[in-house]
Amino acid sequence: MSKKTIIPFGPQHPVLPEPIHLDLVLEDETVVDAIPSIGFIHRGLESLVEKKDFNEMVYVAERVCGICSFMHGMGYCEAVEHLMEVEIPDRAKYLRTVWCEFSRLHSHLLWLGLLADGFGFEALFNEAWRIREKVLDMVELTTGGRLISSVNRVGGVLKDITPDMQKAMLDAVDKIEKELKPVANTFLNDYTVKSRLCGSGILSKEDAIALGACGPMMRASGIEVDMRKTGYAAYDNIDFDVITSNDCDGYARCQVRIGELFQSINIVRQAFAKMPEGEELSVKPKGNPNGEYLMRVEQPRGEAFYYVEGSGKKILDRFRVRTPTFANLAPLVHTLKGAPFADIPLLVLTIDPCISCTER
Amino acid sequence: MALLTFSKTVLKNLFSEPETLNYPATPREYPERSRGHIEIDIENCIFCGMCMRNCPPRAITVDRAKGTWTINRFDCIQCNYCSEVCPKKCLHIAPGYCEPGVEKVDSVIERPGGPLPMPKPPVKKPVPPKAPAAEDKKADEKAADSKAEDTKAETSGSTNPNVPRNDIDNCVFCTLCARNCPVDALTVNRAEKVWEVDEDTCVGCGMCVSNCPKKCLSIG
Amino acid sequence: MIRSMIIIIGFIVLAPFIGGLLEGIDRKISARMQRRVGPPITQPFMDVAKLFNKEFLSVNKQQLFLLLAHLFFVVFAGSMFFIGSDLLMVFFSLSTAAMFMVMAASSTHTPYTGVGTMRELMQMMCCEPMELLTAVGFYLASGMAKTGIEKSFLVSDLIHSNVSAIMYLPGFFIGFVFILTIKFRKSPFDLSTSHHAHQEVVKGITAEFSGGAYAITEIAEWYEEVMLLAVVGLFIVNSNPISYLVAALVVIFVYFLEILIDNTSARVKWDLMFKITWGVIIVFGGINLFLLENVSSFMKFFQ
Numbered sequence: 001m002s003k004k005t006i007i008p009f010g011p012q013h014p015v016l017p018e019p020i021h022l023d024l025v026l027e028d029e030t031v032v033d034a035i036p037s038i039g040f041i042h043r044g045l046e047s048l049v050e051k052k053d054f055n056e057m058v059y060v061a062e063r064v065c066g067i068c069s070f071m072h073g074m075g076y077c078e079a080v081e082h083l084m085e086v087e088i089p090d091r092a093k094y095l096r097t098v099w100c101e102f103s104r105l106h107s108h109l110l111w112l113g114l115l116a117d118g119f120g121f122e123a124l125f126n127e128a129w130r131i132r133e134k135v136l137d138m139v140e141l142t143t144g145g146r147l148i149s150s151v152n153r154v155g156g157v158l159k160d161i162t163p164d165m166q167k168a169m170l171d172a173v174d175k176i177e178k179e180l181k182p183v184a185n186t187f188l189n190d191y192t193v194k195s196r197l198c199g200s201g202i203l204s205k206e207d208a209i210a211l212g213a214c215g216p217m218m219r220a221s222g223i224e225v226d227m228r229k230t231g232y233a234a235y236d237n238i239d240f241d242v243i244t245s246n247d248c249d250g251y252a253r254c255q256v257r258i259g260e261l262f263q264s265i266n267i268v269r270q271a272f273a274k275m276p277e278g279e280e281l282s283v284k285p286k287g288n289p290n291g292e293y294l295m296r297v298e299q300p301r302g303e304a305f306y307y308v309e310g311s312g313k314k315i316l317d318r319f320r321v322r323t324p325t326f327a328n329l330a331p332l333v334h335t336l337k338g339a340p341f342a343d344i345p346l347l348v349l350t351i352d353p354c355i356s357c358t359e360r
Numbered sequence: 361m362a363l364l365t366f367s368k369t370v371l372k373n374l375f376s377e378p379e380t381l382n383y384p385a386t387p388r389e390y391p392e393r394s395r396g397h398i399e400i401d402i403e404n405c406i407f408c409g410m411c412m413r414n415c416p417p418r419a420i421t422v423d424r425a426k427g428t429w430t431i432n433r434f435d436c437i438q439c440n441y442c443s444e445v446c447p448k449k450c451l452h453i454a455p456g457y458c459e460p461g462v463e464k465v466d467s468v469i470e471r472p473g474g475p476l477p478m479p480k481p482p483v484k485k486p487v488p489p490k491a492p493a494a495e496d497k498k499a500d501e502k503a504a505d506s507k508a509e510d511t512k513a514e515t516s517g518s519t520n521p522n523v524p525r526n527d528i529d530n531c532v533f534c535t536l537c538a539r540n541c542p543v544d545a546l547t548v549n550r551a552e553k554v555w556e557v558d559e560d561t562c563v564g565c566g567m568c569v570s571n572c573p574k575k576c577l578s579i580g
Numbered sequence: 581m582i583r584s585m586i587i588i589i590g591f592i593v594l595a596p597f598i599g600g601l602l603e604g605i606d607r608k609i610s611a612r613m614q615r616r617v618g619p620p621i622t623q624p625f626m627d628v629a630k631l632f633n634k635e636f637l638s639v640n641k642q643q644l645f646l647l648l649a650h651l652f653f654v655v656f657a658g659s660m661f662f663i664g665s666d667l668l669m670v671f672f673s674l675s676t677a678a679m680f681m682v683m684a685a686s687s688t689h690t691p692y693t694g695v696g697t698m699r700e701l702m703q704m705m706c707c708e709p710m711e712l713l714t715a716v717g718f719y720l721a722s723g724m725a726k727t728g729i730e731k732s733f734l735v736s737d738l739i740h741s742n743v744s745a746i747m748y749l750p751g752f753f754i755g756f757v758f759i760l761t762i763k764f765r766k767s768p769f770d771l772s773t774s775h776h777a778h779q780e781v782v783k784g785i786t787a788e789f790s791g792g793a794y795a796i797t798e799i800a801e802w803y804e805e806v807m808l809l810a811v812v813g814l815f816i817v818n819s820n821p822i823s824y825l826v827a828a829l830v831v832i833f834v835y836f837l838e839i840l841i842d843n844t845s846a847r848v849k850w851d852l853m854f855k856i857t858w859g860v861i862i863v864f865g866g867i868n869l870f871l872l873e874n875v876s877s878f879m880k881f882f883q
Contacts, residue, residue, distance in 0.1 A: 014777040378617045379615045
């Protein structure tokens with residue numbers, strides 16, 4: 001049977017967490033071509049930089065996306081701080097690291113849940129999200145918001161983690177680690193799950209480089225790349241290895257992200273152990289930003305970069321975000337071709353799409 | 361081949377208490393820092409409008425003449441920036457989200473006892489008739505005066521960054537700053553070309569800066 | 581005759597309640613397995629009531645007729661079963677019902693139902709052989725038991741056997757319980773349509789049914805569920821009245837097992853489903869059938 005059918009997939013589709021449209025050309029149940037189109041939730045947040053002063057812009061930057069919120073805010077702040085040559089207090093650096101890893105935890109758990117939902121495993125989905133809720137509770141306890149933390153400012157952070165909160169966070173992390181083990185075991189060893197993940201969406205090492213993949217997608221193809229190693233926030237003082245896998249398929253991406261979950265837990269513990277005492281959380285930047293700077297941050301989904309340009313005014317001239325999902329769209333389309341239709345949700349999910357970020 | 365790997369967790373879950381709440385029938389308890397909604401101590405508000413001008417979604421309207429502080433809670437993004445910039449620290453954020461509604465409504469908070477007394481209208485001293493002789497006479501004095509003011513303003517700026525500074529050379533002494541100052545900390549005398557700021561009264565709200573037509577004022 | 585009429589009316593009236601209640605319990609237990617509070621047990625009834633209040637919208641009005649035919653044949657199959665009629669006929673009218681469902685779905689020609697329908701046919705290919713084998717198994721087992729009756733497909737004869745059929749048909753029982761996962765549309769075999777729309781084909785075969793039409797499919801599913809669970813009970817029931825109690829317990833256990841399997845497995849792809857179900861049918865059903873045939877010929881030989 002060689003009759004071709006075109007299935008419009010999205011922008012509204014139950015398996016898609018966010019609107020992306022794919023025109024899937026099917027032959028039977030095999031996808032022979034996929035044409036993506038984006039642009040359904042463009043909000044023009046980047047151009048708001050021309051209207052808001054650089055301090056106010058922090059709140060806009062972190063609202064680029066709900067899931068990656070903290071790191072967007074931090075990436076913007078770090079970029080402006082570099083521009084204005086502000087050295088932020090050490091404690092603030094460690095606080096940022098802790099919150100970064102908590103956002104990575106909740107983002108990866110969200111992804112695991114969505115993946116489980118993508119292959120119709122509702123109990124696993126709920127279990128992953130139940131654990132995620134513990135992470136969000138801790139974020140809410142310390143920052144006041146479940147997702148959008150609003151604790152970053154140019155020059156440091158606004159809120160401190162008190163010793164009580166630190167204890168609560170460490171307890172939560174212990175509990176999460178314990179509860180995560182059966183979930184990780186199911187993802188990596190269950191027969192039905194493996195039948196779905198193994199061998200789906202192969203992205204070879206060469207293709208990953210040629211198509212410019214990033215983040216866990218890149219690491220699952222055996223390439224060691226992690227922006228945390230560039231040493232922003234307090235990562236230069238944190239001891240961790242980049243997790244990679246050589247399987248290049250959906251299973252490898254799952255493996256990398258599960259590995260990163262446990263790694264994040266370790267980083268949180270390390271950061272708390274190394275965190276210096278201190279009252280000072282932020283310094284007030286002097287003057288206005290002048291010049292340009294490019295900041296790279298490792299989001300849960302991969303490398304994001306922030307470009308800021310100022311000309312000595314309170315209002316920046318340009319703010320540009322390039323998000324990991326945008327980089328991963330080309331590899332996604334590559335993996336979709338030749339895949340069975342049943343694998344589409346999985347493949348769309350394995351890049352961990354964050355369309356809000358992509359379209360800003 | 362590991363079949364039904366998850367059954368242990370599932371069966372354990374079956375005999376545990378559910379983690380979800382029957383929300384909203386069972387209300388949720390928010391932590392202390394939870395950013396739910398903005399509250400205002402209207403008694404302390406000086407209606408400077410800093411919150412209005414710095415609110416990212418522009419959800420706040422401050423009306424000095426009516427003595428009202430208005431927030432559209434549906435536009436508010438709970439970022440807490442207004443309370444960061446509030447010079448009187450009369451804004452703060454508290455737990456508890458805005459109730460959902462079918463249309464966006466403003467919640468208006470009125471100052472008890474009516475609006476703040478308006479600042480005194482500018483003293484309309486008759487402009488001295490053009491007397492070139494007199495002006496020549498006073499020229500030296502004035503120059504000295506303005507220089508003194510200038511240095512004073514500069515020093516005040518350097519010691520306290522929260523007080524406005526005046527680039528006296530560009531100032532036209534229009535008195536707009538004084539008229540807009542919520543705490544009457546500015547004294548401007550056009551006739552004598554005097555511009556003074558009372559550092560103790562000034563709250564550093566920046567109203568004068570934003571109203572200055574010549575952009576000769578700066579703060580921070 | 582009157583007895584049959586009462587049974588048929590009883591089935592038509594009671595089965596949806598039992599089926600809906602079972603689904604409500606299923607949803608509650610699933611929710612608790614996922615540490616959720618879950619909906620009230622009566623939720624399925626409220627859902628169906630709401631569906632009837634919604635507009636019926638279809639590109640092809642024929643769909644409604646085909647769905648009613650689907651419902652009719654499911655009810656027909658169930659009634660036949662409960663009045664003690666031919667088991668083979670019961671399964672055949674169930675297949676007919678399934679065919680009407682497929683026709684109703686494909687009458688709209690949309691891509692999502694297209695894929696869903698293809699998968700439904702694939703699922704039928706996996707579970708129909710086992711259904712027929714089950715009927716054959718019961719027939720052979722009825723001859724085994726010393727009841728004084730001839731081999732029979734009639735349910736009314738089967739329940740008067742002095743030994744439970746499961747004694748002769750353990751492999752058939754496993755195979756039948758296995759295909760129930762497909763019939764109940766539960767993970768890992770909820771390919772054509774699932775109880776959750778979070779699937780690549782959205783609601784698959786039922787994607788184009790709206791309002792009352794979808795409510796009809798729901799109700800038909802309840803009838804079918806009750807009937808299939810009754811077949812599970814038939815494996816246990818014999819002339820001893822206590823066996824009915826045991827049968828009820830076995831049915832509850834099987835239903836719980838289905839919920840457990842639903843909650844502990846991912847949805848597999850159709851080719852794997854095909855391999856697994858045929859594997860199970862051939863291994864359990866086949867060996868059982870082989871032994872049954874040989875044992876009976878041995879017995880005949882000795883007689």
